[in-house]
Amino acid sequence: MKIGIVCPYAWDVPGGVQFHIRDLADHLIRLGHEVSVLAPADDETPLPPYVVSAGRAVPVPYNGSVARLNFGFLSAARVRRWLQHGAFDVIHIHEPASPSLGLLSCWAAQGPIVATFHTSNPRSRAMIAAYPILQPALEKISARIAVSEYARRTLVEHLGGDAVVIPNGVDVDFFATAEPKAEWQGRTIGFIGRIDEPRKGLPVLMKALPTILSEVPDARLLVAGRGDEAEAVADLPADLRSRVEFLGMVSDEDKARLLRSVDLYVAPNTGGESFGIILVEAMSAGAPVLASDLDAFAQVLDQGEAGELFTNEDADALAAAAVQLLGDPARLTELRDRGARHVRRFDWATVGADILAVYETVTTGAMSVATDERIGPRGRRRLAKD
The missing domain is CATH 3.40.50.2000 (Glycogen Phosphorylase B;)
Structure with missing residues (x-):
């Protein structure tokens, strides 16, 4: 299976989401799958062979912390190029509601899309305010995963829909x-x-x-x-x-x-x-x-x-x-x-099998992932303005 994974946060700054994506990619590759990870990264950051840089990230206050995110016209162009070259059977977007590569990927892609929600924030005014912008992108997601019951609750209360709970994995x-x-x-x-x-x-x-x-x-x-x-x-x-x-x-x-x-x-x-x-x-x-x-x-x-x-x-x-x-x-x-x-x-032998089962559910009988040409010039102007 050809799998594209989108990391919203800078690859060179340690964090639970980055570690989860790295370990998931390693696990899938060991099983024989072809994996590409798109992530923000500075030019000097050493990257594993399966990671594609989407360019430098900038620090942004997010979820009670400071996250290094990647957004804007150039980032959107890199997302679309990665999607076009990848010809993925499925893409797995992490934190699709964050103002970073996850949301850009949702806007740009069509086909089998799996999303994992990591954030637990029951009082996120920003997420509520952004819902009208997020909704068209989130409606394109084929299957949703939450890393805990509390991440699932945040998703349900702020964005609607539901998700299967699959925890983070560890070797x-x-x-x-x-x-x-x-x-x-x-x-x-x-x-x-x-x-x-x-x-x-x-x-x-x-x-x-x-x-x-x-x-x-x-x-x-x-x-x-x-x-x-x-x-x-x-x-x-x-x-x-x-x-x-x-x-x-x-x-x-x-x-x-x-x-x-x-x-x-x-x-x-x-x-x-x-x-x-x-x-x-x-x-x-x-x-x-x-x-x-x-x-x-x-x-x-x-x-x-x-x-x-x-x-x-x-x-x-x-x-x-x-x-x-x-x-x-x-x-x-x-x-x-x-x-x-x-x-x-929480071992990857269990967690990885559960994630693969979700992939198989959304790819059965489906076309491979492609870029969504409906974004068009108006969408490009919006991204350039952002």
Whole structure:
């Protein structure tokens, strides 16, 4: 099968959507399918052979964060050229409602189109206001996927229609077989995420850290991710700052090794999450998980059966839960075992088969994807103006 996948966000900026698309493409290629991914990328960004650059992205506030998106006349032309050259059996557009390549692809394509919705935002005024613009494009979608029940709910409430829920996938064995790193072991707490993005929750963890370290004096925090390290520890007592080690950006291999090494992985995210891929990765690596009780996180952790939950944005609750877990080896072992069993439902062997089943449903008896010539000059003027 010839499959075109559209990534809305810059390929060189790590994020859950980009990782999901990368891993899906790798999985499909291993199965023998022909895959091309269209994504925003700077000229100097090294790209896998299956990724086609749609040009430089620009930072835009989106869904409580800053996303690097790609839009406008030149981008639209590149989308149409990619579609014409690809002769795809199906295209799989991620975040088709975002002001980026996904929406441009919906406008430009006709034929079997699958769309995956990742966003969970129950109060998106922008999405409601944009509905008249989005509707003609979204009506062309043949099948819809949501990565969680909460992403599905956002879709239903804001854009209408429905979707099948298929979670993000993880190569469970990649994390489960990673080799722990000796210097990252020994009463360590792990955090992975963008340091300077408040919704990832590092400030909440930093606020809880003095209490944790006073009760567990030999504990330390390992932080992996990009951002201002000095600012991250600015509110931490000076004598405790040495107990935080910043690892910077880490490779996929080192991320797996980090998750295999820590005694406890903490996900203090404060909102804007529709799934929680890092939780699945942590469970795959055998790391006990302590996470804020966001609806999406609670769903991934089987309502607290596969990981501990604490009250969102409550640093005292986080500290109390972390201290209790670090002092209870039996509970940590129980969480490791439960997480390892629970996480198998997110393995690509299962998730990939479900996505392929959707592809097969929309391509049976259908023509291949083509460009929609109905856009015409008026549509081109609209894109040029945008």
